[in-house]
Amino acid sequence: MDVASVCVVGACGFAGMELCRLVLGHPGMELRMATDRKAAGTRLADVRPAFEGATDIVLSQPDPELIAGSCALAFLAVPHTASLSLTPRLLELGVSVVDLSADFRLRDPATYEAWYGTPHTSTDLLHEAVYGLPELNRAGLQGLAARRADGEPVLVAAPGCYPTATALAAMPALESGIATGDLVISDAISGVSGAGRAATERTHFCHANESVEAYGVAKHRHTPEMEQTLSDVAGRPMGVVFTPHLAPLTRGLLATVYLEAAEGVRPQDVQAAYERRYADEPLVSVLPAGRMPATASVAGGGRAQVGVALSMRRRPMIVASCAIDNLGKGAAAQAVQCANLVLGLPETEGIRAPAPLI
Amino acid sequence: MDVASVCVVGACGFAGMELCRLVLGHPGMELRMATDRKAAGTRLADVRPAFEGATDIVLSQPDPELIAGSCALAFLAVPHTASLSLTPRLLELGVSVVDLSADFRLRDPATYEAWYGTPHTSTDLLHEAVYGLPELNRAGLQGLAARRADGEPVLVAAPGCYPTATALAAMPALESGIATGDLVISDAISGVSGAGRAATERTHFCHANESVEAYGVAKHRHTPEMEQTLSDVAGRPMGVVFTPHLAPLTRGLLATVYLEAAEGVRPQDVQAAYERRYADEPLVSVLPAGRMPATASVAGGGRAQVGVALSMRRRPMIVASCAIDNLGKGAAAQAVQCANLVLGLPETEGIRAPAPLI
Amino acid sequence: MDVASVCVVGACGFAGMELCRLVLGHPGMELRMATDRKAAGTRLADVRPAFEGATDIVLSQPDPELIAGSCALAFLAVPHTASLSLTPRLLELGVSVVDLSADFRLRDPATYEAWYGTPHTSTDLLHEAVYGLPELNRAGLQGLAARRADGEPVLVAAPGCYPTATALAAMPALESGIATGDLVISDAISGVSGAGRAATERTHFCHANESVEAYGVAKHRHTPEMEQTLSDVAGRPMGVVFTPHLAPLTRGLLATVYLEAAEGVRPQDVQAAYERRYADEPLVSVLPAGRMPATASVAGGGRAQVGVALSMRRRPMIVASCAIDNLGKGAAAQAVQCANLVLGLPETEGIRAPAPLI
Amino acid sequence: MDVASVCVVGACGFAGMELCRLVLGHPGMELRMATDRKAAGTRLADVRPAFEGATDIVLSQPDPELIAGSCALAFLAVPHTASLSLTPRLLELGVSVVDLSADFRLRDPATYEAWYGTPHTSTDLLHEAVYGLPELNRAGLQGLAARRADGEPVLVAAPGCYPTATALAAMPALESGIATGDLVISDAISGVSGAGRAATERTHFCHANESVEAYGVAKHRHTPEMEQTLSDVAGRPMGVVFTPHLAPLTRGLLATVYLEAAEGVRPQDVQAAYERRYADEPLVSVLPAGRMPATASVAGGGRAQVGVALSMRRRPMIVASCAIDNLGKGAAAQAVQCANLVLGLPETEGIRAPAPLI
Known part of the structure; x- marks a missing residue:
């Protein structure tokens, strides 16, 4: 196996540390x-x-020049807007970029400006960036590998943690047509590492411990990213009602989504649609009917587990739950998965081990 | 203040211990x-x-005879079905009962049998029992006080923890008419004490710690209790899509509910409806607009805190979150609140202290 | 009961909040x-x-004038040195003080300066202050009540959390003479609230969670306070080897102490010495032989539990373990206990409830 | 690299799962x-x-025959006594054994019987077994590799978790002569996975969470194993006063040890002795003077970190703290380290990655 020399930008944040560990x-x-x-x-x-x-x-x-002097690929584990200036320069210098920030995820610069409060200053790169959810976009990522083999530096916009789990939970229902309607409710729970390394009142142990709370209700910045992905998948404009919660664990993210089921859909149809969708996916498992995933089963690793059920109270609703590690499949491991595809390496190289946590 | 002699049945379970502590x-x-x-x-x-x-x-x-020999009131912190035999005997012997089990919560014995898998053997008492959610049913509970003053033993069916939080989160929207539709989604997170004192694989520290998972999806036994309450409140048959989650904390329960908003409802209308509804409630606080409650703020105590927001993605949805202590307002403290009303004591006696946890 | 009007200075810190709750x-x-x-x-x-x-x-x-305008007693939950200026002024204005800082605990100002790095500027008050460990110093505290009844404002120096637990664990052995030697090892574990409310790298949830570490080894500022108390108790100069650890819980402190046992001491002698010592103490319980205390049994409350054993490997060593709530018996509840004594109230008023945590 | 086929016996326990993951x-x-x-x-x-x-x-x-049919080496992650029958049979059938139980750790069968309450039924194997602490016994383990290369099945008795951390913390002081006396105090804190997978009152989340307690004081079964190792290291009979504590984390173990320092020893001597001792160890790091290790830094991995200080209160005492993962360096990773040596593989193969936990 050829060995690619890589740089982790932002190595002391949580995602950056995890990237260093994986690399x-x-x-x-x-x-x-x-x-x-x-x-x-x-x-x-x-x-x-x-x-x-x-x-x-x-x-x-x-320093971009320094990075370009020795690295073929850079992972950017930086806050949003930091990538707007760094990424163009790295690409100019011939360095491929897997960007974990939000800067190149949204195709519409106006949406970016509306949610992030700052104009997008690299709009020309927006159509170059490939959204790095391999389960949705594998062909696009493999296309980058071909361009890179021709000497062209490429750009992957790695998804956010909540959008990853929400997309994996909702995609099979929307793609297969068993879900109707134009709204998805995503009710998600994240470990505290999702709030980042900054020491704040919210991340103080005594605040977060022994408590659960919702935050950013009806205004979280991951909302338009989810809507973009689910609209692509459904083939119609979708809205997302998104409620993130903070729970007292370090790593782990669970998204439970609710979708209206089409007339006549039966529980076994739902289970079958989910199993079929992920049958060939190396990092996503669908649990047997009746079981729901626990984040501990995937924490510390790059995998996702999905469970699904059909509620029949008055109107049928699909309830699907996806467990990931917010720093793993929700950040660093997924970035490595994308980098593997871009570098022409086996897709799960370095991230296929089972979760090290109990 | 007259002092009532009470008995706690099931004193070594979590709710029973909490009752002993409060008494x-x-x-x-x-x-x-x-x-x-x-x-x-x-x-x-x-x-x-x-x-x-x-x-x-x-x-x-x-032993009912023993209890009747010295106690005027018994709290039953027992598993469901245990109360079916114990309660009638205690009432016969003149002891008033606050029952924390599920046995006298559902008015329809067929619904009880369908969800609990056993016939209801004390159906004659179902119309005697008053559902012990004071915020909904204060007059009914005060009516019991009058009957009790006349020497009649009375029966309170204290609500379940999830139904309490779901009702407190959804009631203002349904009562005021700002919510439409026939379905409420309740996505809830509970501490592990909600799973009871039995040592099982699920309650093992190393299973529950550092993990979040959904369980009982689309089939949890608290569903019909919620539907009964919300249908009463809305004045029309309501269905509830209920997804409980387990999170790694001991005490605390958060229910986040989703309801379709009526046409034209604005965020300030929603906030106002909630503030108005609970303005005079001694144990329920509505947080200022933009804030959501944390369970730690109510853990260990008998209070509830509620926050609400309006999502405007495609269709307006009301998102309300209620934090309680599953063993406090969700069990023991609420049972004491009911007992206070039944005994003619000040409603918040013994349960008005702020949460002792940080 | 007469009602004393009190002020909590530093009400938003952890000890201050707990004081407000108790008051x-x-x-x-x-x-x-x-x-x-x-x-x-x-x-x-x-x-x-x-x-x-x-x-x-x-x-x-x-503001001291403001406080004196309406309050008879002030609890100072302030960082060390802050009390050096505040306390003299409050006393001058006639306000009695229960000081939770370290400023009036050490009788020797040179020791204070050596460990706190700043000269003691109120040395005249050092002999006025009574060290507020009621199990050691009840008569002294009751003496303050008499002086206060005569109109004199008084000063209590409430002990630190580690010194409280270490003293309660070691006192019976040293007082009874079953322990010899001039050294006590105190190996202690504290919840994160002991590190205070400041958001730092150490108090970040993701740092403290799922981890245990020692800190301040051989140099923690509580060392001279322990040595002063244990020397008083033993009647000879005692050294303390003190190792505090941080563990992932919010509240709770366990001190396990090691003392050389006198020749011929048997396990039953050790158990008897401990039981005898605390037989009449309202807030300290000695567990039956063979059992050791858990901090959860006292968290949220004002009690202490102590267990003791005798190790017979080569040389006999007494191993005693004391569990308290660092914010309860280790801070706020003990301050209230002292205030009760000073105010002539029943000693355990307001702090006798069992621990609200499971 | 040749690939050895291995069997994990007891794969569903905590150590067994970790072994499966590592293999x-x-x-x-x-x-x-x-x-x-x-x-x-x-x-x-x-x-x-x-x-x-x-x-x-x-x-x-x-089934030993089944195992021998396809595996060259077996890891036994079984309770004590189970290995007494399994190990001899596996060796007879030509399978090398790395035994994680206590059955072959103690050289003296009388000591085994005294502490485990059952006679040792394979005493002939006691002198065959090599104690698997590579930092102490690397030559012995490499000797097994030679014998195995000659076709002989071999037996490694992998150390317990507490003895591993205690030995790593105390060895440099005892070997170098900077510590005197015949007693070592080991005060240790373990995560709950150390209590095993059985669901008991003690391992219930609501018991273990938010609590710290000592257990097995002066009678824990790891005591004679520590005494055997430390006596070997010191060259004189050593006693160990051992106090294990349970803290609310899943994985991680910290042993803080106390040893009397020799006359005239200075802090820099202590630091130097520790750094020298582990300079060439691939999995043990000594932290710079003034820093102490946190278990999170090694959780999920096979490494150990050690910090040391010198207390000068009355008599000089060496205080050293060693952090390991009880399931990693304290069990599964150390067993793999031993197996690597026995199989002639690079010693840290498969266990050199940094800790995946934050």
């Missing part, structure tokens, strides 16, 4: 650089003791 | 008896060390 | 003022939603 | 069999959903 264990990648603005010059292991004994890499500044 | 601190009640079949003869504090130093009460067998 | 439920105290420098002017319930529905008090600035 | 990701091992008495005949992934998508292996009965 260090990946036989087809080498962690050549890891950057952090504040900690540049320090050993990664001195800042994040989990790396003690595993790597002696010293953190760098996220 | 011990209640100036209008005396914990005369506490029963547990298996541990009868042992000091409560030897079985549950949290009571060490606070009471020397010795556990008894749940 | 609100205390029949002999009225929460007349609650202060917080940053949030003054705001309702306490708006800053700490656990108080929603329980109090409408508005936070004030910690 | 599945190990380039030099193939998981040919996984056994569980109760679940034989079922897919591992149906019993443990974390394996869904990662393996379709079906669980077998732990």
Whole structure:
């Protein structure tokens, strides 16, 4: 296997750390650089003791020229807007980019501006970026591999954690036509690492521990990303009512979605539609009828598990639940999955191990 | 204040322990008896060390004659069906009952049999029982106080934890007419104490910790209780799509409900309807617009907090979230609230303290 | 019961919140003022939603004149050094003080300066302050009640959380003479609320959760306070090797202490010495031989539980374990216990309820 | 790399699951069999959903003939005494054994009988077994590799979790002579997975969560194993005062040890002794002076981190803290490390990745 030299930009955030960990264990990648603005010059292991004994890499500044000097591909684990300036420069310098920020996910720059409160300054790249949900978009990602083989740097916009779980939970119903209507309710629960590394009142242990709460109700920024994906899938404009919750766990994300079922749909039809849809997917499993997934079964890994049921109270409703690790399939592992496709490596290389958590 | 002598039946379960704790601190009640079949003869504090130093009460067998010999009121914190035989006997013997089991909540015995898999053997008492949700049924509970003052023993069927939170979250929207449709989605998250004291694979720390999962989807037994209450409130038959989740906390329950909004309803209308509905309620607070409740704010206490928002994606949907302690307002504290009303005591006596948890 | 009007200074910190909660439920105290420098002017319930529905008090600035205008007693839940200026002024103005900071705990100002890095600027008050561990110092605290009854404001220096648990675990062995030597090892584990309300890397949920670590080894500031108390108790100079650990819980503190046993001491002697020592203590329980306390049994309350064993590997060692709530018996509840004594109220008023946590 | 076919006996326990996970990701091992008495005949992934998508292996009965038919090496993740019968038979059949039970750890059968309450029935194998702590016993384990290369099946007795952490924390001090005395205090904290998979009152989420407690004080069965190792290391008979605690985390173990320091030892001597001792160890890191390890830094992985300090209160005491994952370096990963040595594979193959937990 050829070994690609990669850079993790934003290595000290949660997604960045997870990327470093995955790249260090990946036989087809080498962690050549890891950057952090504040900690540049320090050993990664001195800042994040989990790396003690595993790597002696010293953190760098996220300087595009430096990255281009030694890396073929960069993972950007940066806050939104940071990628707007970094990505164009890296592509110019010939570095392929897997961007974990929100900056290149939405095709419509007006939608970006409406939800992120800032104009999109790299609109020309929006049609270049391929949305990195392999279960929806594998052909597109493989197309990037071909272009990259011709020497062209490419850009993947890796999905957000909530949109990943919501899409995986709702896609089979919308694609197969067993769901009707123009609205999907996504009620999701995330571990606290989803709130990021900043120490705030909300992320204080004593606030988050032993508590559950909803936040960002009816206004969370992942909403338009979900609507874009589900509209693509359904072939009609879809709205999403999205309610994220915070629960006292570090890693893990569960999205439970509700869709109106088409007339006459039976429980076995729903189960069959879901099993058929993911039969060949290497990282998505559909649980047997009657079982629902637990996030612990996928935490620390790159897999997703989906369960589905049909409610028959008054009107039939499809209830599907998808469990992922918000930092794994919801961020770093999915970014590696995309990078594998772009680099022509086996799709699950470095991310196929079962969850290390109980 | 007159002091009522009470008995807690099932004192070693989670709700029973919480009842003992509340009664011990209640100036209008005396914990005369506490029963547990298996541990009868042992000091409560030897079985549950949290009571060490606070009471020397010795556990008894749940014998109705014994209870009637010294107690005016019994709280039944027993599994469903156990109350079917115990309650009639206690009433005969002149003991008023606040029943925390499901046995007298559903008015229709056929519905009981369909969901609990056993015929209802005390159907004559079903029309005697008053459903113990004071925010819905205060007059009915006060009516019991009058009857009790005339020497008649009375029966309160205390609500389940999920139905309590779902009702408090949905009632203002249904009563005020700002919600339409015949379906309410209730997506709820409970702490593990809701699964009871039995040591099972599901309640093992290493299973529940660091994980979130849905369970009982489309078939949870609290569904008909919610439908009965919400149909009463709406004045039309309502269905409930109910999805409970388990999250890694001990106490706390959050129900997030989704209802179709009537044409033209604005966010401020929704907020106003909720604030108006609970303006005079001593134990339910509506948070200011834009804020949602956290279970930690009510854990360990008898209060509920509610937040509400209006989603405007395609079709307007009301999203309301209610936080309670599943063992407090969802069980023991609400049972005490009912007992206060039945005994003619101030409604919030013994349960008005703020949550002791951070 | 006469009702004393009190002020909680530092009401938005963890100990301050717990004090407000206890005072609100205390029949002999009225929460007349609650202060917080940053949030003054705001309702306490708006800053700490656990108080929603329980109090409408508005936070004030910690102004001594203002406090003296309406309060007979002030609890100071402030960082060390803040009390050095506040306490003398409050006493001058006639307000009695229960100080939860470290400022008046150490009798020797040189020790204070050595460990806190700042000179002690109110040394004249050091001999006025009574160290507020009622199990050690009840007569002293009752003496304050007499002076206060004569119109004199008084000062209690409430102990730290680790010193409380360490003292309760070690006192019976040292006082009874079954322990020898000049060294006590105290290996303690605290919940994260002990690290305070500041949002830091250490208190981030994702750092503290699923982890245990030692900190401040061989240099924690509670060391001289423990040495002062244990030397008093033993009647000879004692050293303390103190290792605090942080564990992923919100409230709770366990100190396990190790002392060399005197020649010939048998397990039953050790058990008897402990039981005898605490036989009349209202808030300290000694568990039966062979059992050790769990912090959950005392969390949220004002009690302590102690267990003890004798190790016979090579040399006999006494191993005793004391469980408290770091915010309860380790801070707020103990401060209320002291205030009860100072005010001439029943010692356990407002803090005798069993732990509300499971 | 040659691929060894291995069997995991007891695959559904915590250590067994972790072994399966590690073997599945190990380039030099193939998981040919996984056994569980109760679940034989079922897919591992149906019993443990974390394996869904990662393996379709079906669980077998732990039948030695069956194992010998296809496997060169067996990991025994079984309760003590189960290995007494299984191990001799496997060796007879030519299968090498890495035994994670306690059955072959203690060299003295009388000690085994005294602590485990049952006679040792395979005493002839006691001198064959090599104690599998590579940091202490690497040459012995490499000697097994030579014998195995000659066709002889070999036996490794993998250490317990507490003895591993205690030995790693105390060894440098005892070996280097900076510690004196005949007693080591080991005060340790374990995650709940250390209590095993059985659903008991103690492992119930609501018991373990938000609580810390000591257990097995002065009588835990790991005591003689620690004494054997530390006596070997010190060259004189050592006693161990051992206090294990349970804390609310799933994985992770911290042992803090206390040893009397030799006259004149300075802090820098202690730090140097520890750094020197582990300078060449691939899986043990000594943290810089002043820092102590957190279990999260090693959870999910095979590494250990050690920190050390010198207390100077009255008499100098060495305080050292070692963090491991009780299921990793304390069980499964260490067993794989031993198997690597026995099989002639690189020592850290399959276990060198950094901790996947934050």
